[in-house]
Amino acid sequence: xxxxxxxxxxxxxxxxxxxxxxxxxxxxxxxxxxxxxxxxxxxxxxxxxxxxxxxxxxxxxxxxxxxxxxxxxxxxxxxxxxxxxxxxxxxxxxxxxxxxxxxxxxxxxxxxxxxxxxxxxxxxxxxxxxxxxxxxxxxxx
Amino acid sequence: xxxxxxxxxxxxxxxxxxxxxxxxxxxxxxxxxxxxxxxxxxxxxxxxxxxxxxxxxxxxxxxxxxxxxxxxxxxxxxxxxxxxxxxxxxxxxxxxxxxxxxxxxxxxxxxxxxxxxxxxxxxxxxxxxxxxxxxxxxxxx
DNA sequence: ATCGGTGCAAAGGTTTTGCAGGATT
DNA sequence: AATCCTGCAAAACCTTTGCACCGAT
Numbered sequence: 001x002x003x004x005x006x007x008x009x010x011x012x013x014x015x016x017x018x019x020x021x022x023x024x025x026x027x028x029x030x031x032x033x034x035x036x037x038x039x040x041x042x043x044x045x046x047x048x049x050x051x052x053x054x055x056x057x058x059x060x061x062x063x064x065x066x067x068x069x070x071x072x073x074x075x076x077x078x079x080x081x082x083x084x085x086x087x088x089x090x091x092x093x094x095x096x097x098x099x100x101x102x103x104x105x106x107x108x109x110x111x112x113x114x115x116x117x118x119x120x121x122x123x124x125x126x127x128x129x130x131x132x133x134x135x136x137x138x139x140x141x
Numbered sequence: 142x143x144x145x146x147x148x149x150x151x152x153x154x155x156x157x158x159x160x161x162x163x164x165x166x167x168x169x170x171x172x173x174x175x176x177x178x179x180x181x182x183x184x185x186x187x188x189x190x191x192x193x194x195x196x197x198x199x200x201x202x203x204x205x206x207x208x209x210x211x212x213x214x215x216x217x218x219x220x221x222x223x224x225x226x227x228x229x230x231x232x233x234x235x236x237x238x239x240x241x242x243x244x245x246x247x248x249x250x251x252x253x254x255x256x257x258x259x260x261x262x263x264x265x266x267x268x269x270x271x272x273x274x275x276x277x278x279x280x281x282x
Numbered sequence: 283a284t285c286g287g288t289g290c291a292a293a294g295g296t297t298t299t300g301c302a303g304g305a306t307t
Numbered sequence: 308a309a310t311c312c313t314g315c316a317a318a319a320c321c322t323t324t325g326c327a328c329c330g331a332t
Contacts, residue, residue: 010286010331032321047289052322054287068209074321112250129270151306151311173296188314193297195312215296288329298319305312 009057014046018054022064022079029067029076150198155187159195163205163220170208170217 009015021035030038032051039046055077058064067076113124150156162176171179173192180187196218199205208217254265 008286008332012287012331014288045289048321049290049323050288056323109253129268149307149311153305153312155313186314189296190298190315191313197298284332286329286331288327290326292323292325294321294323296319296321298317300317301315303313305310307308307310 009061014050015054015058017042017044017046018051019058019063019079022077026079029078031074031076033074035077150202155191156195156199158183158185158187159192160199160204160220163218167220170219172215172217174215176218 017039018035021038022030032048032055035055036046036048036051039051055064055066059066059077063080064077065080067078109129116122116124158180159176162179163171173189173196176196177187177189177192180192196205196207200207200218204221205218206221208219250268250270254268257263257265
């Protein structure tokens, strides 16, 4: 018996345009508005509702990631590295001066997670880590 | 010459009520709605706009902290430990099962921050770290 | 041909703001 | 007394939803 029909996802022009935007900016994050504006700039008329719907479905499919930058209001989206598994393997470095958000790919928290398990009775399955500070470019000025 | 008059902050009933709410829940986080509802339950009629305005000013003063739980939508507020300096000295442990948010007070990231500086040319002045997993209570069920 | 996606506009929710009156210093 | 804060309601935003049409499979 077919319990739940595996709802298919269609390969629409709008969906691809949104994915392209995120791919172009794969080293940073984009807000919904930024994606919408970039599409407009490129001359593509896509409804804002479509942007929201696609971002949600892409997130459900695990192709993109929704990120809340602490202290900032607008949620951001970014491409998820297709090589990454379920677990987070990168962190963010956020410059307090210019606002640049860079990724930090290595995962250095394994030792700390073991400490958490032993001392806090909490089994860590995932983590989010952001560093705030001053990027090299800004510190040279 | 008085460059910028140091705008004073008044000690109003509403401001104290909001701070009391957050103090009572100092080990967890509260959404705007939760604070508003708790005040109502206690019989204090405070306008929602006042709650928003006070939370913003308390945040500006560094007395409370605004936290975006990744994946969740509503921003949360919590008391900032008055013993803590500018730098973060605690992390969050968020149970995927029951949603409990506990604090992890030790700061274990010093070594990692040094690595970031050397390998990434990024001077870390602060960080946010959240662990996701299963708390002891839930894992026993 | 079917069924999901799209665009529009309306609805829903959250946060901010203008203003007159009230409270704190 | 001065000025900051409050409450209300309106406004401004952001996000979701209903519906008829369009497009991908």
